[in-house]
Amino acid sequence: MTNAAQGTSSYGTDPGTPERALRVGGIGEHLAPEQVRAFVGKALARADVDGRRVCLVVPDGTRTCPLPLLLAAARDELAGRAAEVTVVIALGTHQGMGEEQLARHLGYQPGRAEQTFPGWRILNHESWLSETFTTLGTIGAERLSELTGGLLSDESVEVRINRHVAEADVAIVVGPVFPHEVVGFSGGNKYFFPGVSGQELIDLSHWVGALITSAEMIGTRGITPVRALVNEAASMIPAERLALCLVVASGTDTLHAAAFGTPEDAWAACAEISAETHISYRDRPVRRVLSVMPRKYEDIWTAAKGFYKLEPIVADGGEVIIYAPHITQVSVMHPHIAEIGYHNRDYFLGQWDRFRDLPWGDLAHSTHLRGQGTWSETEGERNRVTVTLATGIPEEVVRAVNLNYLDPASVDVAAYEADPDTFVEPHAGEVLYRLRS
Template sequence: MQIPIQYGKDSYLKVNIDDKNLIGIFNPNSVSTGNYEFIINKALSNPINQESFDNFINDNEKIIILVNDGTRPTPTAKILSQIYPKIKDKEKIFVIANGCHRDPTDDEYEMIFSKEIFLELKAKNEIHSHNSKNDDMTYLGESKNKTQMYLNTIVATAKKVIVIGSVEPHYFAGYTGGRKSFLPGTASYETITQNHKLALSHDARALKLEGNPVHEDMIDAMKVLKNIDIFSIMSVLDSQHQIYYVSCGDLNDSFYDCIEKADEVFCVKIPKKADIVISVAPYPMDIDLYQAQKALDNGKLAMKDGGILIMVAMCRTGIGPDTFFKLMSSANTPQKVLDKISKEYKLGYHKAAKMAEISLRGETWGVTDLSDEEMRAVHLKPYHDLQPAINDAIKQKGSNASVIVLPAGSLSVPKV
């Protein structure tokens, strides 16, 4: 069977896999999406534990709007198509909730806002890209876990905040969305570090909220926002990035309301685990290795112990944060990576830990635009085309080796 695999935004790799080897191609589940304008406006008019959107904005208070950066498929532009005309002339600032990611490029800004709205906001100087290391921060308190909540002062001193996000499984926070716009989205580097260190726990994994130390720390930390009036707009997308569901209102209530819908889309049932798993980080989650790693973490759930996990991700801007790469490349085995992390933690080490743990269970290979040297440095067997990789994998595992393909591995959580 010839299978097209998305590579980057508009290109595809083609791979031939014998029918006798292929267990299946498992995409996020097909759901009925409907008219996105109707879905958005219905949610805006029926918020959970919050007044309607029109009433929320019906005063002269300055509004801060938090939006995701270019690494997420959040349908910010579609949501803005419905709400921007209502807030266009109000005093406002859009804050890109980068967490510790870099600033968006102009192309990414246009993807986030739409070209028309981006140019208008840029001309009016109404966009601020959060910088976790250099922005002015305000201390608001700490969580039970002692995570000290330093938030961007623009957000921390706001009276009204609109949060635009999306909910999908996340490999260590359980699910992304909701509280994520504040922590890590607009928090200080030190605050993010304190929270993300909890990702080293085995309970920090996809789909798990209760008992997940990262999620519980984030939720507890949200109590410092008690003086901010928040209107949350959370969405769930299908595999084609079309809007399936929207929930509005209270930050946590709208987030939890989206969980069941997210599971309907992203929890994929597989009949059994495979010897070889191809897991793809689709655009825009292929921006760098740091983000594409989610495809590895989900793909491992479909791999037999001792199997081969092949990540396909263009890695358009390279590796990602230096701390992540330096740690991975400083140790010549995955176990030595974990040994180093046990002695000292820096932000980015949680990614390295998750990758190293997978490499203890099986082999990790990469089909990327990174150099062979870069891939070997992070313990990936390097390839630049998928067909040679799958040919070598079947040769190594045997002619009857079983194969699973996850075309949207970053967003698909396999369950046997």
């Protein structure tokens, strides 16, 4: 295992060609609902779904996406054509969505999914149940080394996926593309891996991203090592794979653009637009950032986006404050985080024998929220910026996981906005901030 590397091309089975995707919209455009419905109808009319079992893989509530509009359009086009339709919520390792959450997210009245989507099955990806999965095969050590540019040279990984995806005739991803800390830009095949995949590939792919570091990976265009790994795993899915990829106006249900085709082609088309839409540049660093987290982020595991999408504009020695009074837990689904705490990459690599047997996905998340830094036996851990939680998590818990604490009741957002040394992001989590230099 090497410490760091970055790859942006020549990886994977198919890098994707934007021109091959069917597209609507573009940078700065705002699509009307009727345009979106017409596009979905046109796209699915071209798909070979007649008499076939269709599985729609869609995001959970942590992603902004006008799913009610999209799924209603898909319902109308698939009616009388698909033999059956199953919707799987791509939770990854997030907690499951309850009936009221699902109803609001997908666009039906609680308890009345059948009336809105006749004959459809709507399922959480239940990563906590072994019967959720089927095994597609293994990516061996030699191939894994090729895909990751040598970051991992002595590992192999079993590829497991939600059985409803594997057993479908056609698997269609429906979801947005945003800058992403692990893969560069989210979307496309990432909804299969890690969205509905087994833990093995989730842990390994996230650790590859952590080795590169979130600061280097996030918003990187092209086929990064993690995207290469995701594409390789997706090529093992027996179903025909398609994707309706989206570029969403952050914090809204409005689309800038949509693309349909193979997951590689549709993702590539939307990643180009996301790179010009979801990355905001500033001329100089700031001393402090206040990240105001939307309520859709229910724990720090998901709200960490408020750190790594703002950290690039913070000056050395500065601070990121995650302001989320509604959050009361570090991680609902990953209790190891409370034991591991938050540390930079070198902290783990410098003591690898101590940490190698812990879940690598948890180690990766730890580095994502702690950011850049160093560790040595003599000087210990040194981090580039301070991370402060102003949440409903008790102070003793916050400090135990190696983060700073701020009483959320003391936070005056208007005062921070008036402070020339502070940048306030009122809807943190989706837009990536960078310095022009």
